[in-house]
Each structure stands twice: as C-alpha cells, then as structure tokens.
Amino acid sequence: MAEANAKELKFMGKIVGNVAHEITNIFAAVGENAALVQDILTYSPEGTSPSPERISRAFQTIERQIARGVELATRLNRFAHDTDETEKTVDLNTILWQVGSFGARLARLRGVDMRVVPSDQPLDLIANPIRIQMALFDCVQFLLDHLETCITVVMESRGGKNGTLEVTFSPEVPGESVESEVDVLFSLPQWTALEQSVERSGGKLVSSEASGRFSVVFFAT
Amino acid sequence: MNYPKVLLVDDERDFVCTLAERLELRDIKVDIAFDGKEAIEKIEEREHHLVVLDLLMPGMPGLEVLKRIEKHHPNTKVIILTGRGEQEATEEAFRLGASYCLMKPMNIDELIDKMMRVLRSSESKSD
Numbered sequence: 001m002a003e004a005n006a007k008e009l010k011f012m013g014k015i016v017g018n019v020a021h022e023i024t025n026i027f028a029a030v031g032e033n034a035a036l037v038q039d040i041l042t043y044s045p046e047g048t049s050p051s052p053e054r055i056s057r058a059f060q061t062i063e064r065q066i067a068r069g070v071e072l073a074t075r076l077n078r079f080a081h082d083t084d085e086t087e088k089t090v091d092l093n094t095i096l097w098q099v100g101s102f103g104a105r106l107a108r109l110r111g112v113d114m115r116v117v118p119s120d121q122p123l124d125l126i127a128n129p130i131r132i133q134m135a136l137f138d139c140v141q142f143l144l145d146h147l148e149t150c151i152t153v154v155m156e157s158r159g160g161k162n163g164t165l166e167v168t169f170s171p172e173v174p175g176e177s178v179e180s181e182v183d184v185l186f187s188l189p190q191w192t193a194l195e196q197s198v199e200r201s202g203g204k205l206v207s208s209e210a211s212g213r214f215s216v217v218f219f220a221t
Numbered sequence: 222m223n224y225p226k227v228l229l230v231d232d233e234r235d236f237v238c239t240l241a242e243r244l245e246l247r248d249i250k251v252d253i254a255f256d257g258k259e260a261i262e263k264i265e266e267r268e269h270h271l272v273v274l275d276l277l278m279p280g281m282p283g284l285e286v287l288k289r290i291e292k293h294h295p296n297t298k299v300i301i302l303t304g305r306g307e308q309e310a311t312e313e314a315f316r317l318g319a320s321y322c323l324m325k326p327m328n329i330d331e332l333i334d335k336m337m338r339v340l341r342s343s344e345s346k347s348d
Contacts, residue, residue, distance in 0.1 A: 021277070024304035025233045028325035032239040035329065043246045054242075061235045108232075111280045 004200060011134040012083075015102050019076050022105060026069040033058040033065075075101050082129035090132065092123035092165050092218070096157045099133055103140040107153060110144045117156040123165045125220045127202050132218075135201035139169050139216060142194050147181050147212065149173050160217060168215045182212035225340050226267065227251045230260040230286065231275040231302070236325070243329055249336070257281025261289055269297050271339055273332070274319075276303040276310055284313055291318045298339045302327065 036058045044050040075098055100116035107114040136155070143153050152172040160166040173181060185191065186207045198205045198216050207214040227244075229251050231237035241251050252269070254260035256278050264272070272290060276283035283301065290297050301314045301322040311322040320342075321335045 020306075021304055024306075024325055025236065028304060028327075029233060029235040029239065031326040032236055032243065036239050036243055039243050039246050058239070061239065065235060109277060109279050109282075 007197075008130055008134060011137065012130070015079060015137075016076070018102060018105060019072055022072055023069060026065050026072070029065045030062050030069075033061045072101075079133070082133070086128050087126055088129060089124050089126055090129050092125060092132075092157045092167065093118035095129065095132055095136065096155060096167060099136040099140065100155055102133075103137060107140065107144060110150075112144060112150055113152045114140070115152060115154045117154060119156075119158045121159060123157055123159060123220070125165055125202075125218050127218070131201040132203070135198045135203060135216060136167060138194055138197045139167075139214075142190060143169060143171050146185060146188060146190065147171050147173055149181060159220075160215075163220050165218045165220050166215045168213060170211070170213045173212065185212055186214075225249075225271060226269040227336065228254060228260060228263055228269045228272045230254045230257070230272060230278070230283070232256055232278045233275070240329075244333070247329075247333065249333070257283065257286040260286050264290065264294055264297065268294065270343060271298045271300065271336060273300045273302050273336070276301060276305050276314070284310070284317065287314060287317045287319060296343065298343050300332075300335055300339060302332070 037055055040050045040054055040058075079098065079102075096116055096118050100114055104114050140153060140155070143150060150171045150173050154168075154170040154172070156168045156170070158166055158168070191207075195205045201216075203216045203218045205214060206217055227249065229237050229241055229244075230253075231240075232255055234255060237253055237255070241253050244251050252263055252267075254263050258280050260272065260274070261281070263269070272286075274283050274286060278286075283303070287299055287301075290299055299314075299319045301311065301319045302325060303310070303322070304325040306324065314322055320339045323332060323335065
C-alpha cells in the first residue's frame with residue numbers, strides 16, 4: 001500500500017513538474033513578445049511609424065500562448081480534482097485526452113509524435129482516476145523508453161467485446177527495426193512492472209506480439 | 222575579432238524567434254536552431270563564437286550538445302538558457318564547460334551582458 005502511494009505521488013510530481021516547465025515556457029514566450037512590442041516602439045527610427053504587421057504578429061503569438069496556458073491549466077485543475085475521490089465514474093475518452101496532453105511533451109522530447117483517437121461513444125467506468133491515468137501514462141513511457149526508433153504512438157479508446165472498454169497503444173516504427181525491437185518488447189522486466197501498474201488501475205494488459213501493439217482492457221461497470 | 226557569430230538553440234519557436242528579433246533590434250545578429258541536431262549541423266557548417274542553449278529539447282538534449290561543442294569546438298562558448306529549474310542539470314552544465322546558466326523568463330539586458338562578457342573574454346584569450 002505504501003509503495004503504491006509512493007508511486008502515485010511520484011507520478012503526480014512528474015505531471016506537475018512537466019506542466020510547470022511548460023508554463024515557464026509560456027511565460028517566457030509571452031514576456032518576450034510583450035517586450036518586443038515595447039522594443040519596436042523604442043527602436044523605430046525617428047520620423048517613421050512602427051510596423052503594424054510586426055506588432056500584430058507579436059499580439060497573435062501572445063494570444064496563442066495564452067490559449068496554450070489556459071488549456072494546460074484547465075487540464076491540471078481537472079487532474080488535481082481527480083484526487084478528490086478514490087473511485088468515481090470516469091469517461092475513458094476524457095482520460096485519454098488528459099494523458100495525451102500530459103504525455104505529448106515527453107513524447108516530443110524523444111522525437112515521437114503522439115496521436116489520440118477517442119471513441120465517438122462515451123466510455124464510462126468506475127475507477128480510481130489517478131491510477132488509471134498513471135497506468136496509461138506508464139504505457140506511453142514504456143513505449144518511449146523501449147522502442148528507440150518509434151516515430152509515432154497512437155492511443156485509441158473503444159468499446160470492446162463483452163462490455164469491455166479498451167485503450168490500444170499502437171507504436172509506429174520504421175521498416176526493418178520493427179521485428180528486432182518488438183521481439184524483445186514483451187519479455188522485458190519493465191513489461192511485468194507495467195502489467196502490475198495496469199492491474200492496480202483495475203485493467204488488464206493484453207499484447208499483440210506481431211506489431212508491438214498492446215491494449216489495456218477494462219470491464220465497464 | 223570579426224562580427225561575433227551567435228547561435229540561439231531552443232525548441233520553443235515563439236520564444237526563440239522573438240528573442241532573435243529583439244537581439245537584432247539591438248544590432249546583434251544571430252542564427253537559430255530548433256533542436257540539438259540542427260544546432261550541431263549549424264556549428265559544423267559555420268564556426269560560432271557563442272551558443273545560447275536550452276537544456277530540454279527533442280532528439281538531442283542540451284547537455285549532449287554541450288558535450289559535443291566542448292569536444293569538437295572548444296573555442297565556442299556556451300550560455301545555458303533554460304526553463305528547467307533542476308540544480309543538478311545546471312551543475313552538470315557548468316561541469317561540462319558552460320560559461321553561465323540563465324533561467325527563463327530572463328531579462329534581455331542580463332543576457333546581453335553575459336553574452337558580451339563571454340565574447341570579450343574569449344577575444345582576450347585569442348589575442
């Protein structure tokens with residue numbers, strides 16, 4: 001129990017740390033663009049008007065960065081409230097967007113593009129929202145850590161057979177490297193650790209050895 | 222010394238492009254790279270006096286870029302400019318040869334002051 005709690009705390013620390021870093025970058029971009037407007041006014045040669053295009057471009061960048069910050073803060077707020085209850089009804093599609101958003105920068109730093117494909121149907125289940133996000137985040141981390149040539153990770157949610165709900169992870173790896181990397185993927189000790197993380201969230205890990213694809217399966221309630 | 226060649230390296234495009242524009246308004250011309258690999262390519266094709274380097278970037282992290290610069294271009298000076306607050310990373314950067322570490326968001330006058338100090342010191346060593 002103590003070990004599980006420590007893992008959850010570590011996971012939350014990682015998410016908050018990543019978001020804090022993103023927010024710093026947003027502030028830096030907003031600050032630079034606000035200062036640029038001031039610079040344009042200060043450095044315009046005497047007798048000439050400052051370029052409206054350059055000023056407009058700076059304001060567009062500020063607007064874009066603020067939108068990025070608002071989106072990030074909204075997700076972080078939702079994440080914070082996910083700790084309010086240890087079990088509640090969650091929509092797997094919302095969880096998927098959340099994990100996709102938090103994992104995107106991590107993936108980008110490894111040169112990997114992350115795509116989220118939610119089901120067009122609501123996928124409700126009763127679960128611990130933090131554990132379920134942690135398990136799905138661990139799946140993303142597992143692929144990033146162990147498929148070095150991976151270029152894209154597709155995360156897709158859907159209703160499965162017999163009332164199950166699934167999240168499938170499909171790594172895209174260029175040509176020849178697929179077999180050699182995928183061959184060992186599911187025999188790694190970290191795969192066993194991932195199975196345990198998924199089980200703690202109430203799910204089950206199912207691999208499809210041919211493609212490196214695997215799914216987390218939940219029983220809907 | 223010829224006109225100093227400065228390279229800014231950061232994957233945050235909105236930030237680095239604007240910083241370049243602000244430096245140019247102050248008559249400091251700079252090149253830009255958006256990741257570590259592009260930075261190394263630009264340094265290989267054209268020797269730079271100074272690189273202003275982010276730490277967390279896609280592909281090749283900043284510390285790896287710094288190692289390569291120190292090994293293959295020992296005359297190129299490096300200032301770290303990062304949003305990452307971890308002390309270990311900045312200590313490692315100093316250990317690898319970085320001249321200064323600045324945290325984002327930074328004051329442009331402070332950055333220019335550090336840039337000039339580094340460039341002056343490398344100029345006096347080469348005299």
